[in-house]
Amino acid sequence: MALNILYVPLFLCLLHIATASDAETEDKYVEKGQSVVLKNTKENTEDIQWKNAEHICKMKNGKPTGNCVLGSIESDGSLTVKNTKEGSNNDYVLHNYKDGKLLIKKTYKLHVVDPIPKPNIQFNCTAKNAACNITYNKDLQFKWKLNGNDQAHMKSKIYPLPSVISQVTLTCIVSFKDIQKESDSTDIKCESLDLPVLPPTNRKRENPSKPHCNHPRSQTQPRTQTQTRPPPHQRCPPPTADQRINDEAEDHPPPRPRPRQKAPSYN
Ligand SMILES: *[C@@H]1O[C@H](CO)[C@@H](O)[C@H](O)[C@H]1NC(C)=O
Numbered sequence: 559m560a561l562n563i564l565y566v567p568l569f570l571c572l573l574h575i576a577t578a579s580d581a582e583t584e585d586k587y588v589e590k591g592q593s594v595v596l597k598n599t600k601e602n603t604e605d606i607q608w609k610n611a612e613h614i615c616k617m618k619n620g621k622p623t624g625n626c627v628l629g630s631i632e633s634d635g636s637l638t639v640k641n642t643k644e645g646s647n648n649d650y651v652l653h654n655y656k657d658g659k660l661l662i663k664k665t666y667k668l669h670v671v672d673p674i675p676k677p678n679i680q681f682n683c684t685a686k687n688a689a690c691n692i693t694y695n696k697d698l699q700f701k702w703k704l705n706g707n708d709q710a711h712m713k714s715k716i717y718p719l720p721s722v723i724s725q726v727t728l729t730c731i732v733s734f735k736d737i738q739k740e741s742d743s744t745d746i747k748c749e750s751l752d753l754p755v756l757p758p759t760n761r762k763r764e765n766p767s768k769p770h771c772n773h774p775r776s777q778t779q780p781r782t783q784t785q786t787r788p789p790p791h792q793r794c795p796p797p798t799a800d801q802r803i804n805d806e807a808e809d810h811p812p813p814r815p816r817p818r819q820k821a822p823s824y825n
Pocket residue numbers: 682683684685
């Protein structure tokens with residue numbers, strides 16, 4: 559009985575060793591044409607062998623021996639596979655021996671994928687969002703930086719723009735497995751998003767703090783029949799004394815609240 563209890567931890571220990579060696583297989587992804595380093599995970603270079611289905615590369619006492627078709631063995635025993643192509647898709651198996659004893663056997667499954675293009679950022683001030691523009695033949699993960707800071711909660715291709723966006727730069731990072739590509743940091747320039755979008759003819763206004771009305775004619779001049787009335791959002795209310803006092807607050811009617819901050823100026 560007592561003996562059985564002693565054997566249980568030993569059994570669990572053996573089970574653990576078995577699963578640990580099962581786990582010594584690693585998927586490795588590389589873009590076609592790039593190099594990839596397959597790590598020697600033990601600090602021993604006495605006797606190293608790297609094999610795939612056809613070839614073998616060896617290192618003895620820290621020195622590569624013979625011709626290595628697979629790539630090159632680095633001083634720490636890692637294997638660099640250079641200029642990968644479709645044919646590099648293969649299992650690369652590391653055997654690391656010390657004093658004739660196998661320290662580790664590790665299999666790297668190499669997957670050569672199409673190069674991932676560099677993404678670029680498209681923003682849409684009307685829709686109040688930015689998109690990470692990229693086309694790829696596999697599902698990508700998206701990440702964003704706002705003014706250089708990681709936005710960990712944003713994991714979608716579309717980024718909703720903050721409502722006040724003066725001085726905003728966005729960067730998007732796409733990844734597939736361990737391959738990552740980053741866009742240029744892109745300045746986002748919109749009219750302040752809290753303000754209604756004005757027709758193109760009115761874009762270059764002199765005074766951005768009063769964006770909603772024009773003074774096209776003087777008050778003393780009566781409107782002639784040929785003059786068309788400007789659309790309501792461009793019209794100024796008649797300047798009564800009250801309104802001149804409350805100008806800042808009642809410039810245009812609710813429901814749209816005025817932003818509290820000074821409207822930023824854009825050049
Ligand atoms: C921007 O968004 C608006 C509204 O969602 C849409 O109608 C417009 O086509 C978009 N513009 C571009 C260039 O995608």
